[in-house]
Amino acid sequence: MYRVIIFALVLVVAGCNRPAADQPTAVSLPSQTLLKYARGFTVAYNGNIKTVTVLTPFQGASKGFTYLLVPTDEEVPTHAPDVKVIRTPLSSIVCTSTSHIPLLDYLGETDKLVGFPSTDYISSEKMRRRVDAGQVKDLGVDNSINLEQLVMLKPGMLMGYTQSSDYGQFKKMEDLGVPVVINAEYLEKHPLGRAEWIKFMALFFNQEKRADSVFQVIEKSYLDAKAVVDTVRTRPTVLSGVVYGDAWFLPGGQNYAARILNDAGCQYLWAADSSTGALKLSFEHVYEKAHDADFWIGVGSYNTLPSLRAADHRYAQFKPVTTHQVYTYDARKGARGGSEFLELGYLRPDLILRDLVRIAHPTLLPDHTLYFYAPLQ
DSSP, rough: OOOOOOOOOOOOTOOOBOOOOOOOOOOOSSOOOSSSSOSSSSEEEEETTEEEEESSSSSSSSOOOOOOETTTTSSOOOOOTTTTTEEESSSSHHHHHHHHHHHHHTOGGGEEEEEESSSGGGOHHHHHHHTTOOEEOOOOOOOOHHHHHHHHHHOOOEEESSSEEEEEEEEHHHHTTTTTOOGGGGGGGSSSHHHHTTTHHHTTTTHHHHHHHHHHHHHHHHHHHHHHHHOSOOOOEEEEEEEEEEEEOOOOOOTTHHHHHHTOOOOOOTTOOOOOEEEOOOHHHHHHHTTTOSEOOOOOOOHHHHHHHHGGGGGGSSSHHHTTTTEEEEOOOOOTTTTTHHHTTOOOOHHHHHHHHHHOOOOSSSTTSHHOOOOOO
């Protein structure tokens, strides 16, 4: 799935050409999983059995989902009827969001993916090789997955996501014998909280130690970049978003994208807003507040200034358009046109942050080359 969210260690996932964190080979089960930023799930250990709870599976949820992860060679203990049992470690998985793909890549579990909706969206070169070799089944459109093909794959688990209480499609999958686990990473407010969901994926493969090592490298990269700008005195002003229909959509002041802009030493012009979602404003309101912004970062699917101007002639009135300070986050595309930003960005907020620091304060990270972002020409 695509979700719009507003890159570099010289480390590589084996067989993948994107920046990567260190990936130790140790996979022994730890006594606990420590979470520093993620607030959306908990895990408790009882011997080799793990109880995992997704606290808020969707915005406004009144209760969470609990999963009992039981090794394949152990007996399933007595549990409440609403607790779902997952046998571990998984030997196969179906994912439904491109943001799940890097989690598998970085854990060294790329070969476990057997199905995905609309495989053209996958950008990872390592995973694309599996897709092109016919090892990952295209299951159709995300909201209407081909259930017959899904059942034939017999995956150990389907990792899904939901933005509402509608569990109907997942219930059909479970009735057909496919275990479903909900991943709610998108609700995390801290960029590193989203990245820390690699520890969630790791639980199903007994890869906790590897996930912790990967996350530590990402965390250090993020915090090191943030520290570089913590004392800057001048913070350039930033506008984001574009017009859809009759309204301008842009991140709320407490949104994930606004947080990264702040950490990058930018003055996001709606930073004082208290909402965590998207704002829907009139063109006139945005123009009055932001026509003289220093940068316009995040312009949807537009990749050239002429195409931006052609979409709405009023865009030409904004200062960043005349000064060529408009940036897209979609500079990198997969072989079939998938957005690498929308796939990898959740796991690698450090790369997003470093790009933004390079844009806003070019002298602070002079050796960094933009990874996700590029100026519109």
